[in-house]
Every structure is written in C-alpha cells, then in structure tokens.
Amino acid sequence: MLVINKIECCGCELCSNICPARIIKMKPDDEGFLYPEILDKGKCIECDKCLNLCPVRNAPIQKTHNLEAYSGFFSDNNKLKLSASGGLASAISERIIKKNGVVCGVEYSEDFTSAFFSLATTFTDLEKFKTSKYIQANKSKIYKEVLHKLNQGKIVLFIGLPCEVAAMKVFLSKEYENLYTCDLICHGPTSSKVQKEFCEILRSRYNSDIIYFSLRYKKEGWKPPYIRALFANGAEYLEKFADTCYGIAFQFFKRPSCNFCKFKGNARVADITLGDYHSLKKTSKFYNNNGVSIGIINTKKGYELLKNLEGFVLSKADLNTALRNRALHDSIKMKPNRNKFSRAFKKKGLNYACRLGSVKFLVFTRRLQLRIHRFLAIVKNRIIAVVLRPKD
Ligand SMILES: Cc1cc2nc3c(=O)[nH]c(=O)nc-3n(C[C@H](O)[C@H](O)[C@H](O)COP(=O)(O)OP(=O)(O)OC[C@H]3O[C@@H](n4cnc5c(N)ncnc54)[C@H](O)[C@@H]3O)c2cc1C
Known part of the structure; x- marks a missing residue:
C-alpha cells in the first residue's frame, strides 16, 4: 500500500491514475502542493502498483542521452515576445498541429489562479500554452486522454516537466511510434497556493478580474522577466519578477522533492529537452534580445521534431555550451529559511512571509x-x- 514520503513525492499524479481500486486522490497539503491520499484503506487490493510504478521509486524508465543541441527563436518578433524564451516549444507544437496531431501542454485556469494540462488541436488552442507557468499543472485525466489519442492513431506531442514526462511514459507502459515528448529544463515549481494568493492580491488591489497574466513578460527583452497582468477595468500591473512576492516565493518555496530531483543529468526521459539558452553569449550572431531557446536532442525522434520548423531561426549549437545550464544537472538547494517562510506563509499569507x-x-x-x-x-x-x- 502507498506510503507517502513527502521528500520523495513529485506530485506527478500517476498513482491516483493507475490505482485499480480508484482509492487514491490528490489533495493539496497546507503548503498548497498536491499529494496522494488513500480514501478508503479497506478497499486497497494490495497490488502495489502505486509503489512499483512510481517514477521516483522503482519504475522502469528508459533513459535517453544527449546527442546534439540546436538553438533558435521565432523570426516574428511579436510571436517571440509571447513565448518564454525563443518559442521552440511553440514552434514544435505548431508543426504537430499542421500534421493534424494533438499537443498536450499547460494552460492557466480562466481566473489564472491555477494551471492544468489540456489538449490542443488548433493554432488558437496553442496560444494558451505559451510561456512558463511556475506552478505544477493539474494532471487530472490527462494520462488517459493522451492514451486515447494515441490509440486513435493521432500523432501526440507531450510537453511537460521531466517528472511528468517520466510519469506519462510509465502510464503508457510501451513505446508508441506516434508519441513525441519534450521535457523542460526545470529548477522546480512553487506552490499553487502562491499563484492563487498572488492573483487574489492583485484582483483585490485593482478591484477587477485579471484577463491576462504572464510571469515572463518581455518588457525590455527576455531579461529581466516582468510580471504583467491586465484587468477587465483596463488597469495594468507591471513589475520585475524578481522584485515581487511571487519572485521571492519562486526562490524560497519549492516543492520539497525538487531538492532531490531524480531527473537531473545527461540521461533524460524525453526526445528533446527544452530550456532557456542562458549560456549563449550576447555577442553571438545566434543571440536574440527577445529570447533564445535551447533544444537538446536525445533521440532520433527528437531530430524529426526539429525538421522544417516554419518561421523559426534554428541553428546548430555547441553541445557543451548548451549543457552549461545548472538546472539540467543539479537539484535546487533548499533555502535555509524555507521552513520559516512556509510557517509565515501558512499563518499570515504571502505578503507577510516575503516581509x-x-x-x-x-x-x-x-x-x-x-x-x-x-x-x-x-x-x-x-x-x-x-x-x-x-x-x-
Ligand atoms: C517550473 C519551471 C521551471 C523552469 N526552470 C528552468 C530553468 O531553471 N532553466 C531553464 O533553462 N529553463 C527552465 N524552464 C523552462 C523555460 O522556462 C521555458 O519553458 C523553456 O525554455 C521553453 O520556452 P519556449 O519559449 O520554447 O516555450 P513557449 O513557446 O513559451 O511554450 C511554453 C511551453 O511550456 C509548457 N509549460 C508552461 N508551463 C508549464 C508547467 N508549469 N509545467 C509543464 N509545462 C509547462 C507549455 O505547455 C508550452 O508547451 C522552467 C520551466 C518551468 C515551467
């Protein structure tokens, strides 16, 4: 039977999706991170699938290895500005949609207080996936929906955090020719409660509903990122990400398991690993002030994904320079005051904890x-x- 070790659990929601007795439900803890909970222990059939298939425990996950790297950005500046870095995730997604395929990505809820995985079949659907959401997205039934599309013979592209790609692969349990995967370089999401509280603070400060929200708004180029929110009453909030309570929480308040991430290193779980190409020099002719993505190819399928990207300036990158991204190799270290921050956050909220x-x-x-x-x-x-x- 499932024993939850909070330091290990990455919140991938796989156990709740594979439990034959359907007794595992995901519930937020008092910090706002989702953990599995057994609803009725008496109904457990002791199959131990939840333990044996857990991606951070025993699951047999085939790892891939870095082969080559490519960098790039959208040639259309307006499109580029909407993406987190160079827009490689969106460019690959567009290509899949053109092939009549399905893209699985992350969008915000309508009020921006949470994020969830969904399926896109049109260019319009893809707009919602653009840019990074710094919280874990709810998976809910997404594993089953992806399986359904694969069985229908659709080409499916799944883009997620490394633990989520690993969980998807375990769920599917066999290789699908029509499945393509991208994992994002990740130094850990913060709690969904931070997103919720931050949006609620803004909503009450401006006395209006949020109609647009980005954590990586490119005001003066992609660095430094800004938080921009637009409101139904026409007001605008614009602040350097690092100077906001959200920025502070993103530094201080990670999911505990992210400090011991099992998906670091050159052995990856996806066909391509995507991230920000921070190690590219500004003086390089491949640099763009509005963002550059890096795509590290790990499989043959990864090469296919990068073929014929439209409206995208793609160039071969030096693999060693590309691998000079700490979040690829090292888990983020727990900040010394994380627990103090957590106590203050739980007791008196985000603003108080940041002060x-x-x-x-x-x-x-x-x-x-x-x-x-x-x-x-x-x-x-x-x-x-x-x-x-x-x-x-
Ligand atoms: C929590 C988190 C931490 C990250 N940390 C780093 C880092 O330390 N170093 C680094 O180089 N890159 C990091 N990234 C990746 C980086 O922020 C960009 O997502 C990546 O460079 C892709 O940019 P893009 O312009 O190609 O994507 P875009 O074209 O903007 O598309 C964004 C893609 O990311 C997906 N996505 C957005 N939010 C989430 C989420 N919460 N979970 C799963 N998928 C999501 C969308 O579905 C979409 O496919 C992180 C991303 C996240 C979500």
Missing part, C-alpha cells in the same frame, strides 16, 4: 551576488577585448 527580515536579507544578498557576478563578467570581457585587440 520576514531573514527572507529579505537572503533576497538582498542573492541580488548583490548576481550584481557582483554581472559586474565581474563585464570587467572580464573588457579585459579580454583589450588583450585581444590587434596592435597597430
């Missing part, structure tokens, strides 16, 4: 660290430029 002295101090030191890092990088580049300048 804690120790949290503010850590945020301040982190920003200082980043500024010093950026300053040293500029100095280093200047010195290199002077040393390498051709002598007259």
Whole structure:
C-alpha cells in the first residue's frame, strides 16, 4: 500500500491514475502542493502498483542521452515576445498541429489562479500554452486522454516537466511510434497556493478580474522577466519578477522533492529537452534580445521534431555550451529559511512571509551576488577585448 514520503513525492499524479481500486486522490497539503491520499484503506487490493510504478521509486524508465543541441527563436518578433524564451516549444507544437496531431501542454485556469494540462488541436488552442507557468499543472485525466489519442492513431506531442514526462511514459507502459515528448529544463515549481494568493492580491488591489497574466513578460527583452497582468477595468500591473512576492516565493518555496530531483543529468526521459539558452553569449550572431531557446536532442525522434520548423531561426549549437545550464544537472538547494517562510506563509499569507527580515536579507544578498557576478563578467570581457585587440 502507498506510503507517502513527502521528500520523495513529485506530485506527478500517476498513482491516483493507475490505482485499480480508484482509492487514491490528490489533495493539496497546507503548503498548497498536491499529494496522494488513500480514501478508503479497506478497499486497497494490495497490488502495489502505486509503489512499483512510481517514477521516483522503482519504475522502469528508459533513459535517453544527449546527442546534439540546436538553438533558435521565432523570426516574428511579436510571436517571440509571447513565448518564454525563443518559442521552440511553440514552434514544435505548431508543426504537430499542421500534421493534424494533438499537443498536450499547460494552460492557466480562466481566473489564472491555477494551471492544468489540456489538449490542443488548433493554432488558437496553442496560444494558451505559451510561456512558463511556475506552478505544477493539474494532471487530472490527462494520462488517459493522451492514451486515447494515441490509440486513435493521432500523432501526440507531450510537453511537460521531466517528472511528468517520466510519469506519462510509465502510464503508457510501451513505446508508441506516434508519441513525441519534450521535457523542460526545470529548477522546480512553487506552490499553487502562491499563484492563487498572488492573483487574489492583485484582483483585490485593482478591484477587477485579471484577463491576462504572464510571469515572463518581455518588457525590455527576455531579461529581466516582468510580471504583467491586465484587468477587465483596463488597469495594468507591471513589475520585475524578481522584485515581487511571487519572485521571492519562486526562490524560497519549492516543492520539497525538487531538492532531490531524480531527473537531473545527461540521461533524460524525453526526445528533446527544452530550456532557456542562458549560456549563449550576447555577442553571438545566434543571440536574440527577445529570447533564445535551447533544444537538446536525445533521440532520433527528437531530430524529426526539429525538421522544417516554419518561421523559426534554428541553428546548430555547441553541445557543451548548451549543457552549461545548472538546472539540467543539479537539484535546487533548499533555502535555509524555507521552513520559516512556509510557517509565515501558512499563518499570515504571502505578503507577510516575503516581509520576514531573514527572507529579505537572503533576497538582498542573492541580488548583490548576481550584481557582483554581472559586474565581474563585464570587467572580464573588457579585459579580454583589450588583450585581444590587434596592435597597430
Ligand atoms: C517550473 C519551471 C521551471 C523552469 N526552470 C528552468 C530553468 O531553471 N532553466 C531553464 O533553462 N529553463 C527552465 N524552464 C523552462 C523555460 O522556462 C521555458 O519553458 C523553456 O525554455 C521553453 O520556452 P519556449 O519559449 O520554447 O516555450 P513557449 O513557446 O513559451 O511554450 C511554453 C511551453 O511550456 C509548457 N509549460 C508552461 N508551463 C508549464 C508547467 N508549469 N509545467 C509543464 N509545462 C509547462 C507549455 O505547455 C508550452 O508547451 C522552467 C520551466 C518551468 C515551467
């Protein structure tokens, strides 16, 4: 019978989807992260599927290996600005839709207080998947819906966090020719309760419903990202992500299992791994100030996904440079004050938790660290430029 170890459980919802007795339900804990709960222990048939197929425990998951990397961005600037980085996830999705296929991605709920997986069959459906939602999306019946589409012979593209791609593969239990998968480079989502509370704070501050919300709005290019919300009454909220309570919670308040993520490293679970190409130099001719994606190909199918992308500037990237992304290899370390933050958040809410002295101090030191890092990088580049300048 399922024993939940909170440090391990990644919230993939697989156990609740495969339980033959249908007694496992996902419920949010007091931090707002979903965990499985056994509703009626007496009805458990002791099949142990929940334990043996759990992707972070014993599940047999075939891993793939990094082969090559490609980077790129949408050539249409308006399209590019709507995506999280270069829009590679959207470009691949468009190609699948053109082939009459189905794309499985993540959209916000209508009031933006949560996120969930859904299926797209048109270009219009794809719009909702654009840009990153920094919370775990509810899976609900998505595993079964994907299986249904695959059995109908549809081409299906599943894009998700690595643990979600792993769970999907375990659920399907065999290879499907018509299934393509992309996993996102991930340093862990924050709690859905943060998203809910943040949106509620904005809603009451502006006394109006939110009609648009982005955590990675590109005001001055893709860095730094801004949070932008538009309201039914015409008002606008615009703030640097890192300066907001959301930004602080995203740093401090991760799902505990993300500190011990089992899906780090060069062995991957998907055909392509997608992320932000942060390690590309600004001086590179392949750089774009509005965002550049990296796509690390792990399988032959991965190559197929990148063929004939329309309206997308794709270039071969250096694999070693592409792999210089810490979130690919290392789990994020738990912040020293995470539990203090959690206690304050549960007791008095998001704004209060972000105002804690120790949290503010850590945020301040982190920003200082980043500024010093950026300053040293500029100095280093200047010195290199002077040393390498051709002598007259
Ligand atoms: C929680 C989280 C943490 C991340 N951390 C890093 C990181 O540390 N380093 C890094 O390089 N990249 C990270 N990424 C990936 C990055 O933010 C972009 O999603 C990625 O570069 C793809 O950008 P794009 O422009 O190609 O996507 P877009 O064209 O904007 O499309 C976004 C795609 O992401 C999917 N998506 C959005 N939110 C979620 C979600 N919550 N769960 C599953 N799928 C989702 C959508 O369905 C869509 O397919 C993270 C993403 C998430 C969701």
